[in-house]
Amino acid sequence: MAWFRKEKKARQPRRERLEIPADAWEKCEACAHTDLREKFVRNLNVCPSCDYHRRIRASDYVALLLDDGSWEELDLDLKSADPLEFPDYPQRLNRAIAKVGEGDAVMTVEGTLGAMPINAAVMDFAFMGGSMGSVVGEKIARLGQRSVERKHPLIIVSASGGARMQEGALSLMQMAKTSAVLAQLAERGVPYVSILTNPTTGGVSASYAMLGDAILAEPGAVVGFAGPRVIKQTIGQDLPQGFQTAEFLLDHGMLDAVVHRKQLKRTVEQLLRHMSGQPASTGWTSP
Amino acid sequence: MGTSLDFEKPIIELERQIEEIRKGAGKQLTGGTDGLEPLERRLAAMRAEVYKNLTPYQRVQVARNSKRPFTLDYIRLVLSDFVELHGDRLYREDAAIVGGWARLDGETVMIIGHQRGRDTKENLRRNFGMPHPEGYRKALRLMKLAEKFHVPVITFIDTPGAWAGLGAEERGQSEAIARNLFEMSRLETPIVATVIGEGGSGGALALGVADRVLMLENAIYSVITIEGCAAILWKDGKSPEMKERAATALRLTAEDLVRLKLIDEIVPEPLGGAHANHEESARALQAALVRHLDDLRRYKPEKLVRRRRQKFLHMGAFAE
Numbered sequence: 108m109a110w111f112r113k114e115k116k117a118r119q120p121r122r123e124r125l126e127i128p129a130d131a132w133e134k135c136e137a138c139a140h141t142d143l144r145e146k147f148v149r150n151l152n153v154c155p156s157c158d159y160h161r162r163i164r165a166s167d168y169v170a171l172l173l174d175d176g177s178w179e180e181l182d183l184d185l186k187s188a189d190p191l192e193f194p195d196y197p198q199r200l201n202r203a204i205a206k207v208g209e210g211d212a213v214m215t216v217e218g219t220l221g222a223m224p225i226n227a228a229v230m231d232f233a234f235m236g237g238s239m240g241s242v243v244g245e246k247i248a249r250l251g252q253r254s255v256e257r258k259h260p261l262i263i264v265s266a267s268g269g270a271r272m273q274e275g276a277l278s279l280m281q282m283a284k285t286s287a288v289l290a291q292l293a294e295r296g297v298p299y300v301s302i303l304t305n306p307t308t309g310g311v312s313a314s315y316a317m318l319g320d321a322i323l324a325e326p327g328a329v330v331g332f333a334g335p336r337v338i339k340q341t342i343g344q345d346l347p348q349g350f351q352t353a354e355f356l357l358d359h360g361m362l363d364a365v366v367h368r369k370q371l372k373r374t375v376e377q378l379l380r381h382m383s384g385q386p387a388s389t390g391w392t393s394p
Numbered sequence: 395m396g397t398s399l400d401f402e403k404p405i406i407e408l409e410r411q412i413e414e415i416r417k418g419a420g421k422q423l424t425g426g427t428d429g430l431e432p433l434e435r436r437l438a439a440m441r442a443e444v445y446k447n448l449t450p451y452q453r454v455q456v457a458r459n460s461k462r463p464f465t466l467d468y469i470r471l472v473l474s475d476f477v478e479l480h481g482d483r484l485y486r487e488d489a490a491i492v493g494g495w496a497r498l499d500g501e502t503v504m505i506i507g508h509q510r511g512r513d514t515k516e517n518l519r520r521n522f523g524m525p526h527p528e529g530y531r532k533a534l535r536l537m538k539l540a541e542k543f544h545v546p547v548i549t550f551i552d553t554p555g556a557w558a559g560l561g562a563e564e565r566g567q568s569e570a571i572a573r574n575l576f577e578m579s580r581l582e583t584p585i586v587a588t589v590i591g592e593g594g595s596g597g598a599l600a601l602g603v604a605d606r607v608l609m610l611e612n613a614i615y616s617v618i619t620i621e622g623c624a625a626i627l628w629k630d631g632k633s634p635e636m637k638e639r640a641a642t643a644l645r646l647t648a649e650d651l652v653r654l655k656l657i658d659e660i661v662p663e664p665l666g667g668a669h670a671n672h673e674e675s676a677r678a679l680q681a682a683l684v685r686h687l688d689d690l691r692r693y694k695p696e697k698l699v700r701r702r703r704q705k706f707l708h709m710g711a712f713a714e
Contacts (some may be wrong), residue, residue, distance in 0.1 A: 147583045190654065190711035191645045241710035248707060270595075270617045272626065275644045276656050279617040280709040282596060283603045286575035287703045294580070310617070312568040313551075313556075313596045318576055332567035333558030337622075351563060352449075361566050 135159055137327075151368045160325045160368055161280070162305060164207075164232035165214035168264055171370055172227060180210070182249055187242045189273075192249040196273040199235060207234040211242040212267070215250045217259070221337070221376035221388050226254045229264040237267035239311055244281025247315065260298040260379050265316040268334070269309015275320055282314035289318050297389025298382035300375055303330050303353065321378045323366045324353035330361075358369035399455050401444055406683065407668065408437050416606030441666040448612070451634075451641040454620055456664040457592045458554075461669035465492055465507030468590065468689060471676035471682065473498055473505060481528075485565060489657075490553070491601075493536045498548065499684045504540035506533045506601060507550030510591070524557040527570035530600050534574050534587045536579055545705040546551065546584040546687055549601040553620060556597030557599055571600040578603035579703055582695035586686050588679065589613040589648075590668075605702050606686045607656070609678070610647040611663040615656075616646040 114144050147154070151171060152161040163171075169178060186209070189196045208317040212234040217226050228250050230237045244321045247263065252259040270278035292299055301319025303312075313332055316322075324330060331338075331351040338375035339346055349355050355364045380387060403636030410551035412433050419430075428590065449457065456462070469476050473496035481487045481699035509523065533549075540547045555565055578585065587604035593615035609615060618626075620640040625631030626640070652658040661682045 117559070157602065171593065184714055186713040188711055188713045193643050196640075241712045245710050245712055260487065272618055272623055274711070275617050275654075276615050276651055277654055277709065277711055279595060279599055279615075280656055280684070282599060283579065283706045284709055285576050287579035287603070287706045290576050291509060291703070292582045293576075296675075310596055311599075313571040314575055315572070317569040317572040330568075331563050333563070334557065334569070338558050338560070338563065342560065346560070350560070359564050359566070361569060 113354050121304070131284045135213045136161065142321070150354070153368050158326060158367070160305065160327060161365060163231055163264065164233060165210070165229040165264075168229045168304075169214060169216055169218075169227065170306040172229075172262065172264070172375065173218040173220055173225075174222065177273070178216040179221075180198045181215045181217060181253075182246050183210060185211070185245055187240055187351050190277060191273065191274040192239075195271065199273070203392075210234070211246070211272075212237045212239065213243045213246050215246045217253070218255060220262070220372065220379065221384065223376070223379060223383070224257070224259045225262060225379070226250050226257075226259050227264070230266045231307075232266040232268075235271065237265075238269065238271035238278070239267060239281050240278045241273035241281065243271075244278075247281075248288045249284050249303050251285070251292055254292050254297050254299075255288070255295055258295065258297050259290060260300070260383060261317055262300045262302065263319075264304060264309050265307040266304045266311065266328075267311035267316075269311060279310065282310050285315045286318060289315055293320075298379055300378055302371070302375070304328050306330070306334075308332065308334050317346060318360070320382060321363045323364050323371070323374065324356065324362050325364050325371075326353060326367060328353045399452070399459060401452055405437065405440055408433065409438060412437065419511060429708050431661060437664065441670070445666060449638070449642070450614075450644075450647055451620070451638040453612055453647050454614055454637075454641050456667050456669075459667070459669050460510070460512050462591055463550060463668055463672045464512070465509045465670060466592065468550060468676055468679060469496060469505055469507075471572075471673060472680045473503070476505070479539075480529035480532070482535055484531055485506045485528045488521075488526050488532060489519050490523050490525040490557070491529035491533050492593075493533060495545075498680070498687065500541075501687075502545050503687070504536055504545050504547045505550070505592075506536055506547065508553040508598075508601070508619045522556060523553045524555060525553065525557075525597060525600075526557050527564045527565045527567050530556075530570040530574050533601060534577055537578065537583075537585075537643035541581050541583045544583060546586070547604075548687075548691065549580070549585065549681060550603065551586040551587060551589040551598045551601050551615075552591035552647070553594050556594055556600070571596045574600040575603055579706065580699055581649050582691035584687060584693075584698060585682055585689070585702070587658075587684070589615050590679075594619060594678060603702070603706065605690050605698060605705075606658045606661045608661050608686070609651060609657050610668060610680055611648055612662050613648055615647040615648075616644050618644070620644065620646075654711070691694050 135154040138157035140156035303324040460569040476496040478494040510523035578686040594693035620633040623640040624636035664671040665672040
């Protein structure tokens, strides 16, 4: 045996490799920017690279908007039934509950924002596309009536493909029901701020979403009556760039402002203070 | 939107035969048409049989049939002294919704309804009864006008839905519909809405927040078209089987809507459907409208609004 032959031995890495589990990474749906999930979360699920506002869960939105620990969830015991005996509806509901939770497509809470008592509803697109059936309509109507009774401002964050087909005309009538409550609210002079997130279309956009005393939208959110696919089908041509985005609606006079998620709480607070005759949170200062 | 319905073919065939015999008998001067009686009895029985057992899908076809009376037909047959009003004062006139002053049983009312076209030319002008935002804004203007002069509002609903297009979106289709729902829920004058044909989604409801909501016997009222429903759920909005399935699943007939407590009354249609006899259908509608308006006149405006709101607040089916 040759004297110069080395014994074969696996090389040891000089230092321990930093372990990052594969699922810690997230990729932006819009620009494919990849970053640690934690970075997305810390940035309120807005892409650090392109500012794309990712869809977030209702409870995350409540946490983002309301004062820490100030809120309590309402009407959790309302459950969707299957009044039409619609094919596959109970199964779809069960899958949605398993995935998202018991609250159906909207979470309603009472709490405070900037120390002001408010009522808020946040829709959850993860639950059957944020579709509005009897439960969504009822939860919003009850919350609205609570606002009427207590004169507490109302905030609704919309994220919905529209009315829930599986409850037929019952879903359709939720549009009238929620609008009727908002009319009561308006007559009592209680402020209502509507926040539109991606997407807000169909029966939700054609009822409470477009009835705010102030209407805000997240950047890039798709907002419209008919979904882009339906319009494309109807008119038989491609839609113009940016059609039905929040910025498009702002240009066409349908919104008050497009607001970055980071600015949202502060903007809503300012609006509510103006509309309910409260001093600015910063106190009185001369310009 | 066909004009002859498949399931009506035997009826139409028998009608044609009777008509031919009658013509032949007329020429002979004598002999008369006595021999026709059994045939006519058979025709009536056949109509009764077919119309007694309409499936939901057949109902959809009847509701969309272009031989049915449309809003302007009912205005002519049910009302008098009609003066049409045009325009939303904001953008333009939308012929998919018609409206104006008219008289019902001698009393002034404001009539507003979707208007479809019977032929291609009129359908282009009326956009198949699918309004743009300006149509809904015109409707709201007329409702406010009625409120101002303490005149009741009558609406006729007959649309596949609100128009989905570029201009409609740019000018705020959602806002226009939402505004009507909001304002109708607090309009201080009686409102009676009737679905006379197809009640298609939000575009129909935008004329439908009323103290009394009626449906003609073969009318339909749905959250989405059967084609749209089938396309989304079963990826096939074209085949008759899937459309039939959607029509059944959506529970969109007048009986279904009564069962779901969403409408107040079904207005009967003549045997063979409203298209078989416009005048008879109009008489039944007129009687129902007069009765409901007489009843609603008893309430003070505030009470009317309170009751209307309560009615819509109670709509929904859930577990608690």
